[in-house]
Amino acid sequence: MSFREEHELHGRRKGRNIGVGLTLAAFICIVFGLTVVKVTRGDFEPPRGQQVEGN
Template structure:
């Protein structure tokens, strides 16, 4: 009785798709944190876009 050797098992395909999905989610999370960090660091609280009532004097 000969058994057929399959190149790729169904479990491997499912695991690959799960890993790709997790990778995409992690990349989006990193991009979100990076974007929020850039937005926070790039904000000058003394300019016209900062906190109301703390306008810069010239």
């Protein structure tokens, strides 16, 4: 039993898919990193002089 040789088109498509996947992973890491920085810096808190109205 022998495996069939992979066609050249499949090799190029696989390379392109890996590139797109790495680009997507990098984008997700950048967005996550920016979110962590904004939360830890306290940008989502109201200014100290203002009161938040509650129920």
